[in-house]
Amino acid sequence: xxxxxxxxxxxxxxxxxxxGHAPVEKVxxxxxxxxxxxxxxxxxxxxxxTLAIFFSIAESVIPKPLPWMRLGLANAITLYxxxxxxxxxxxxxxxxxxxxxxxxxxxxLSMGFILSLTGALSSFSVMLLMYRSLRRWVSPVGISxxxxxxxxxxxxxxxxxxxxxxRLSLYLLPFLFLFALVGGIVSGxxxxxxxxxx
Amino acid sequence: xKKLKIGDYIVIGVVAALVLMLxxxxxxxxxxxxxxxxxGIDFREEYALHEDRVIEVxxxxxxxxxxxxxxxxxxxxxxxxxxxxxRMGKVSRPGEEAICLPNRVIVQMKxxxxxxxxxxx
Numbered sequence: 001x002x003x004x005x006x007x008x009x010x011x012x013x014x015x016x017x018x019x020g021h022a023p024v025e026k027v028x029x030x031x032x033x034x035x036x037x038x039x040x041x042x043x044x045x046x047x048x049x050t051l052a053i054f055f056s057i058a059e060s061v062i063p064k065p066l067p068w069m070r071l072g073l074a075n076a077i078t079l080y081x082x083x084x085x086x087x088x089x090x091x092x093x094x095x096x097x098x099x100x101x102x103x104x105x106x107x108x109l110s111m112g113f114i115l116s117l118t119g120a121l122s123s124f125s126v127m128l129l130m131y132r133s134l135r136r137w138v139s140p141v142g143i144s145x146x147x148x149x150x151x152x153x154x155x156x157x158x159x160x161x162x163x164x165x166x167r168l169s170l171y172l173l174p175f176l177f178l179f180a181l182v183g184g185i186v187s188g189x190x191x192x193x194x195x196x197x198x
Numbered sequence: 199x200k201k202l203k204i205g206d207y208i209v210i211g212v213v214a215a216l217v218l219m220l221x222x223x224x225x226x227x228x229x230x231x232x233x234x235x236x237x238g239i240d241f242r243e244e245y246a247l248h249e250d251r252v253i254e255v256x257x258x259x260x261x262x263x264x265x266x267x268x269x270x271x272x273x274x275x276x277x278x279x280x281x282x283x284x285r286m287g288k289v290s291r292p293g294e295e296a297i298c299l300p301n302r303v304i305v306q307m308k309x310x311x312x313x314x315x316x317x318x319x
């Protein structure tokens with residue numbers, strides 16, 4: 001029914017041999033992983049961060065009509081991470097992939113990096129809130145769209161705050177929202193594909 | 199692949215509505231409320247963008263001739279010494295102006311200063 005909760009994923013992880021435990025009862029499993037498998041969760045976080053970095057780099061290769069246009073495929077990893085990791089570990093994944101991708105692309109500490117970190121952190125917060133409170137009604141697709149819109153809005157707000165008096169936002173906002181909608185839906189479906197198959 | 203949930207439709211619908219609203223808003227801003235304003239010493243008049251005409255403005259030195267044509271306005275001739283106003287060229291975008299200081303004449307395009315000058319990659 002809909003989109004399985006954390007417990008079901010934890011049992012998937014168990015079966016896949018990530019934790020080494022035999023699948024026990026659903027309710028028990030998440031507790032087992034949370035209590036005793038800290039190191040493996042860290043490894044898993046690192047694995048997800050690596051995947052997200054791959055998506056970030058791969059995406060930067062695609063030619064874009066406008067520089068702000070991004071599909072946000074790395075966001076799909078964040079979506080998946082919400083299902084298998086604790087929020088603070090997801091945050092670790094988000095931050096490390098942003099920093100590592102910018103190091104690889106050579107934009108570390110540049111304006112673009114600050115913007116992407118802003119976007120990543122703001123969309124993380126919104127997606128976390130939505131995942132925790134509205135999971136029953138919203139699938140990863142909706143969460144992803146909301147996250148993408150938040151990310152774009154936050155970045156534009158930062159640009160407006162830094163470059164005071166620019167009236168750019170009025171003209172840019174509809175395009176940004178359109179990109180966010182498309183990219184959010186694409187990465188949302190990718191995220192859901194991952195949650196169902198990884 | 200499981201079906202989308204109701205929340206997805208709500209989120210997508212809200213965002214799509216926002217996109218449409220913002221698009222219509224930012225495009226209705228374009229093209230509207232632009233006009234030329236010609237100011238002299240005892241003279242101030244507004245002119246429509248696309249009505250070609252020649253305006254003669256009386257100043258301390260004499261008559262300054264302003265021409266509006268094809269949505270552009272410029273100082274054709276002025277009795278001043280340096281002719282800076284003539285060389286300021288044609289006013290074609292909001293915020294641009296051609297000014298004759300000696301004869302106290304200002305030709306300006308008023309309106310929302312909009313759009314993007316350029317995109318750097």
